[in-house]
Amino acid sequence: MRWPLFILTVLALSSMAYAQQADNYPPDNQNVTIDSTNLPIVWIDVNGVMIDREERITGHMKIIHNGDGMLNYADTIAHPGQHIDYEGYIAIRYRGHSSFLMSDKKPYSFHTMTAPIEEGGSKKKVELLGMGKDNKWCFLAPYSDRSLIRDIMAFEFAKPWMEYTPQGRFCEVYLDGIYYGVYQLCEVVSKGKYRTNLPDPGEEGDELTGGYIMQVDRNEGVVYTSKHHPVRTTGWDITDRYITFQFQTPDTEDITDAQKRYITGRIDEMENAFASSNYMDPEVGYQKYIDVTSFADYQLMTELSHNIDGYRLSAKFFKRRDSVDARFKMVIWDFNIAFGNSRFAGFQTDNWIYKYNNDLYSAGEVNLIPFWWYKLNKDPNYTSLLKERWKLFRRNNLRDDRWMATVDSLANVLTSYGAEERNDAARPRWGKYIWPNYHIPSSYDDEIAFLKQWITDRIAWMDQQLGYEPEHFIRGDVNGDGTVSISDISCLIDYLLGGDTSQLNLQSADCNNDSSITIADVSFLIDYLLSDAWPDDVSDAVIDNSFTN
Numbered sequence: 001m002r003w004p005l006f007i008l009t010v011l012a013l014s015s016m017a018y019a020q021q022a023d024n025y026p027p028d029n030q031n032v033t034i035d036s037t038n039l040p041i042v043w044i045d046v047n048g049v050m051i052d053r054e055e056r057i058t059g060h061m062k063i064i065h066n067g068d069g070m071l072n073y074a075d076t077i078a079h080p081g082q083h084i085d086y087e088g089y090i091a092i093r094y095r096g097h098s099s100f101l102m103s104d105k106k107p108y109s110f111h112t113m114t115a116p117i118e119e120g121g122s123k124k125k126v127e128l129l130g131m132g133k134d135n136k137w138c139f140l141a142p143y144s145d146r147s148l149i150r151d152i153m154a155f156e157f158a159k160p161w162m163e164y165t166p167q168g169r170f171c172e173v174y175l176d177g178i179y180y181g182v183y184q185l186c187e188v189v190s191k192g193k194y195r196t197n198l199p200d201p202g203e204e205g206d207e208l209t210g211g212y213i214m215q216v217d218r219n220e221g222v223v224y225t226s227k228h229h230p231v232r233t234t235g236w237d238i239t240d241r242y243i244t245f246q247f248q249t250p251d252t253e254d255i256t257d258a259q260k261r262y263i264t265g266r267i268d269e270m271e272n273a274f275a276s277s278n279y280m281d282p283e284v285g286y287q288k289y290i291d292v293t294s295f296a297d298y299q300l301m302t303e304l305s306h307n308i309d310g311y312r313l314s315a316k317f318f319k320r321r322d323s324v325d326a327r328f329k330m331v332i333w334d335f336n337i338a339f340g341n342s343r344f345a346g347f348q349t350d351n352w353i354y355k356y357n358n359d360l361y362s363a364g365e366v367n368l369i370p371f372w373w374y375k376l377n378k379d380p381n382y383t384s385l386l387k388e389r390w391k392l393f394r395r396n397n398l399r400d401d402r403w404m405a406t407v408d409s410l411a412n413v414l415t416s417y418g419a420e421e422r423n424d425a426a427r428p429r430w431g432k433y434i435w436p437n438y439h440i441p442s443s444y445d446d447e448i449a450f451l452k453q454w455i456t457d458r459i460a461w462m463d464q465q466l467g468y469e470p471e472h473f474i475r476g477d478v479n480g481d482g483t484v485s486i487s488d489i490s491c492l493i494d495y496l497l498g499g500d501t502s503q504l505n506l507q508s509a510d511c512n513n514d515s516s517i518t519i520a521d522v523s524f525l526i527d528y529l530l531s532d533a534w535p536d537d538v539s540d541a542v543i544d545n546s547f548t549n
Contacts, residue, residue: 023050025104026178027181027426027427028426029425030178032425033074036074038071039172040169040170042139042171042173043173044108045177051108053095060090061087063087064082065083065129066083071417085128086126088113088126089114091117092108092109094107094108095108099141103143103144109136110137111123129171132192134187134190134193138186138188142184144437145337148423150336151184151186152168162294162331163294164197166188168185171183180426182414182420182422191249199321201259206323208258209319209321210321211318213249214247214267216243216245216313216315218244219244224247226267226271229241230368238368243370243371273288275371286372294328294330298330299376300393303462304455307338307339308344308357310354311370314333339451339455339458340438340439340450340458341436341439349458390468394468395505395507399507407448407455411444476488476511478525486529495509511525
């Protein structure tokens with residue numbers, strides 16, 4: 001973000017103002033209550049103790065969730081016997097940087113615990129709202145994101161493509177008996193079995209080589225500083241800027257000297273490969289050190305969202321042991337001010353954010369983008385991969401009707417039983433400027449309409465830049481060979497038995513046009529091949545084999 005003198009002053013004043021409070025930042029309206037809701041209800045009790053940004057304090061958390069499609073009731077006396085998804089101790093603190101300092105609604109990080117911290121409680125792995133067992137969690141607090149959906153929407157867009165993408169669930173939160181609004185209970189990027197599934201690194205041999213999670217981020221705490229400067233799009237070094245890496249797993253308290261030497265040395269090797277004259281060589285260049293597809297998918301998600309924090313803040317990457325996979329892989333995170341939600345260039349749809357951040361922010365912005373991205377985008381093989389991956393994205397879950405359905409579905413979850421209205425009643429914001437918004441919506445419908453139009457415009461620009469044209473297709477031509485034959489039945493059956501989505505055109509495979517791919521589509525294909533005509537109960541749109549995506 002564009003934070004020279006202006007933002008430094010605001011952050012300093014904000015920190016001073018917040019330090020004087022001891023009320024855990026309640027909402028403007030503390031009289032909002034829930035009767036019934038389709039979202040899980042979360043009660044957090046800290047007994048009036050001020051939650052800290054650094055040290056965790058003991059809290060107690062209870063979650064009621066009667067199941068998808070069921071209502072949850074805040075009055076547990078009038079509605080006994082509801083399903084308790086979790087009830088127990090947590091170790092909680094505030095999290096985030098700008099999402100904390102510049103927002104009236106604060107996000108939280110918490111560990112699920114066996115007992116209170118004061119009684120020697122330890123971390124306890126639990127399953128929360130259907131997400132796999134772990135002890136590290138967070139509550140994201142959408143505030144500047146008035147759609148309330150941007151983070152989870154980004155996770156949904158990326159899920160089919162990246163090795164690990166965090167999950168999140170909408171919920172409504174009470175803190176010490178006061179309704180605080182709609183939050184997102186999310187996984188954090190960690191080493192657990194249901195996350196990146198990394199082992200603890202050892203002290204020597206193969207065990208020393210993994211697993212690690214690092215992130216490009218601010219120069220705060222214990223960090224490692226890159227030996228290479230960021231570069232402008234002209235290729236010239238920005239010599240008064242440095243890239244810093246934060247240790248995530250193991251964290252700065254647990255990582256040993258041997259482990260620190262190894263992982264920082266591996267980063268040096270990667271960056272040196274990128275800096276070499278033969279960096280494009282598949283044997284000795286950067287491909288030895290990174291999962292190129294993972295980096296391409298991260299870039300496409302960052303550019304699709306025009307995320308002004310992308311590449312340079314919370315840019316997380318991980319490494320397994322060499323015996324499993326020696327390459328770094330990327331993970332997406334932090335989209336609350338993406339998808340057109342920032343007046344600091346984020347609202348634009350017609351440029352690459354990886355270029356913009358360095359070229360226009362370098363005069364005052366400290367946190368810039370590692371030079372790898374410049375080098376990658378100078379490699380014709382990499383840019384060809386970007387185009388191929390974008391084609392796969394657009395054929396599948398980023399097809400226009402599918403991404404639009406994702407937005408509608410997420411928004412409907414929040415509006416169908418009043419959660420968005422309660423959130424707004426607690427923290428009224430319509431028609432008011434909230435940092436760093438570009439668009440100032442007058443209502444929730446207005447915000448969702450803006451979001452849809454922004455994504456539409458952004459995708460159209462990326463289609464043009466990446467050479468993708470919506471394709472004509474033949475319904476039933478599952479394998480894309482231009483004809484409908486018995487081989488398409490085989491291809492579709494293989495897919496239904498666990499095949500790779502990227503190997504077929506999902507729009508062609510949806511033979512009965514019901515927006516899903518099931519055994520019913522196989523029946524339609526068989527009927528077609530036996531009769532040379534689509535069954536009578538299929539719509540006219542399906543009968544037309546030449547209509548355009």
